[in-house]
Amino acid sequence: MKNSTNKKILFIICGGISAYKSLEVIRLFKKNNTEIKTILTKSAKEFVTPLSITSLSQGKVYDDLFSLENETEMDHISLSRWADAIVIVPATANTISKLATGNSEDLASTVVLASNKQIFLAPAMNVRMWEHQSTKKNLKILKDFGYKLIGPEIGDMACGEYGEGKMSEPLVIYNHIKTHLDKKLKYNKMKALVTAGPTNEYIDPVRFITNKSSGKQGYEIAKSLHKRGFDTTLISGPTNLKIPEDINLIKVETAEEMLKATQRNLPAHIAVFSAAVSDFKIKKRNDYKIKKQDNLTINFEKNIDILNYVSNHNLMRPKLVIGFAAETNDLEKNALKKLVDKNCDWIIANDVSKNDRGFNSEFNEITIHYKNLKKKEKLSYKKKSELSEEIVDRIINQIN
Numbered sequence: 001m002k003n004s005t006n007k008k009i010l011f012i013i014c015g016g017i018s019a020y021k022s023l024e025v026i027r028l029f030k031k032n033n034t035e036i037k038t039i040l041t042k043s044a045k046e047f048v049t050p051l052s053i054t055s056l057s058q059g060k061v062y063d064d065l066f067s068l069e070n071e072t073e074m075d076h077i078s079l080s081r082w083a084d085a086i087v088i089v090p091a092t093a094n095t096i097s098k099l100a101t102g103n104s105e106d107l108a109s110t111v112v113l114a115s116n117k118q119i120f121l122a123p124a125m126n127v128r129m130w131e132h133q134s135t136k137k138n139l140k141i142l143k144d145f146g147y148k149l150i151g152p153e154i155g156d157m158a159c160g161e162y163g164e165g166k167m168s169e170p171l172v173i174y175n176h177i178k179t180h181l182d183k184k185l186k187y188n189k190m191k192a193l194v195t196a197g198p199t200n201e202y203i204d205p206v207r208f209i210t211n212k213s214s215g216k217q218g219y220e221i222a223k224s225l226h227k228r229g230f231d232t233t234l235i236s237g238p239t240n241l242k243i244p245e246d247i248n249l250i251k252v253e254t255a256e257e258m259l260k261a262t263q264r265n266l267p268a269h270i271a272v273f274s275a276a277v278s279d280f281k282i283k284k285r286n287d288y289k290i291k292k293q294d295n296l297t298i299n300f301e302k303n304i305d306i307l308n309y310v311s312n313h314n315l316m317r318p319k320l321v322i323g324f325a326a327e328t329n330d331l332e333k334n335a336l337k338k339l340v341d342k343n344c345d346w347i348i349a350n351d352v353s354k355n356d357r358g359f360n361s362e363f364n365e366i367t368i369h370y371k372n373l374k375k376k377e378k379l380s381y382k383k384k385s386e387l388s389e390e391i392v393d394r395i396i397n398q399i400n
């Protein structure tokens with residue numbers, strides 16, 4: 001029980017009969033030297049008192065936005081940044097609904113909306129409420145946001161009914177969160193490098209060649225690595241995407257800039273090359289805008305292959321080098337060739353011949369080819385955010 005020491009958790013207690021169990025979760029974390037602050041929603045105060053929580057947690061208890069804004073030490077943004085994780089226990093149907101719609105009418109919902117940390121929900125409600133379409137829909141939204149659910153369980157309920165909706169036991173909740181925090185602690189000394197997005201190769205000051213990459217796949221991988229605790233650097237070509245501010249984002253435009261940024265950020269333990277780097281650049285970029293003419297000949301030359309450079313680096317080759325292969329035909333054959341030619345540990349093949357996956361889509365379907373294991377693994381068609389979580393699960397398995 002030593003690893004979670006010095007971690008900070010913000011508990012949000014909502015109004016439900018199982019609110020009393022949150023005291024036991026707090027007690028377990030306090031015993032583990034976790035620093036704790038707590039927000040009580042208005043209805044939670046009907047079930048537990050600020051005094052009992054302060055005594056147990058030895059930390060501040062907040063109940064409304066107004067009291068927080070009167071504090072000189074912390075506002076709602078700082079409070080959401082302060083925590084390593086936010087734990088909502090119990091998470092009522094009402095709170096789940098508010099969070100799914102981005103509501104910010106009270107301190108709890110405002111802090112969650114402003115948070116860039118892992119959020120855990122321990123739902124507790126009547127079985128019919130749990131099974132209701134609207135709750136299911138709201139939970140799907142929250143899962144897509146990356147919130148983690150703990151429970152609920154099936155059992156006898158306080159209302160006398162039986163079914164799914166009973167809050168998980170405090171020890172289960174504690175172990176779940178602790179495992180997450182300990183993993184973060186384990187990986188935060190490990191550096192991960194991700195490239196993403198397209199590159200622009202200039203013909204003249206206002207024209208360039210590029211490709212359809214949106215950067216989504218790479219950004220999601222960087223987010224998943226960061227969420228698991230890796231010290232993550234994302235080197236990105238031009239995109240419109242946002243990324244949590246504690247990911248080290250380096251924006252570049254050309255392949256040459258991407259190479260230089262990559263070199264400056266070595267060594268790393270893990271490198272994932274999801275960028276669609278232009279294989280060619282213009283041999284001689286025009287200093288002035290090219291005038292209209294009947295015929296124009298543009299000469300190209302090869303760009304350095306960044307992945308190849310890194311995977312063959314004598315001194316600074318990351319332990320795990322992962323490349324992508326975007327193919328419109330002969331997917332497996334071409335991917336396997338890249339796995340060998342580019343000296344990767346894995347190559348992730350994706351079919352970019354269809355509009356519903358690959359370039360500039362929320363979705364993808366991939367096959368991971370593992371060099372040493374001499375095997376492949378297909379990850380079925382789903383959101384890039386979910387695929388990224390699955391890729392990072394496998395990265396963690398491999399480095400362990």
Ligand code: PMT
Nearest residue numbers: 213214215216217273274276277305306307324326359360
């Ligand atoms: O950005 P999205 O819209 O989300 O789309 C995701 C994606 C389809 C771009 C992504 O999943 C993907 O397949 N990225 C690699 C695209 C690509 O250009 O692959 P490639 O087969 O040309 O290159 C093979 C590998 O070498 C890639 O890892 C690439 O990053 C790397 N490479 C290529 C050329 C170069 N000069 N330097 C490189 O590092």
